[in-house]
Amino acid sequence: GSSSISLSIRRNQILRHVLIALLACSLYYLKIHHTTDDTKEAEQQQQQHQSNNSNNVIHALSGSLGSALSITIFYPLETVRTRL
Numbered sequence: 001g002s003s004s005i006s007l008s009i010r011r012n013q014i015l016r017h018v019l020i021a022l023l024a025c026s027l028y029y030l031k032i033h034h035t036t037d038d039t040k041e042a043e044q045q046q047q048q049h050q051s052n053n054s055n056n057v058i059h060a061l062s063g064s065l066g067s068a069l070s071i072t073i074f075y076p077l078e079t080v081r082t083r084l
Contacts, residue, residue: 010075011075011076014068014072014075017068018065018069018072021065025058025061025062025065028057028058028061
């Protein structure tokens, strides 16, 4: 009944967050790897100073994406296991 509806709503919310994180990662990747040669030189100089920050952002996004994906996959299984 209502628990299956709330589970479906929760799953949709999680999937929405996963899609937003994927979109953000894709845009970040495109910005870094698909620029013109002139801007690449300037960005390489900036990236040397910001390499730690960009690595932290990538790790944070991948961690949140992995967490959301694991919750999406295992939450329904955990619900079934606890109800048995």
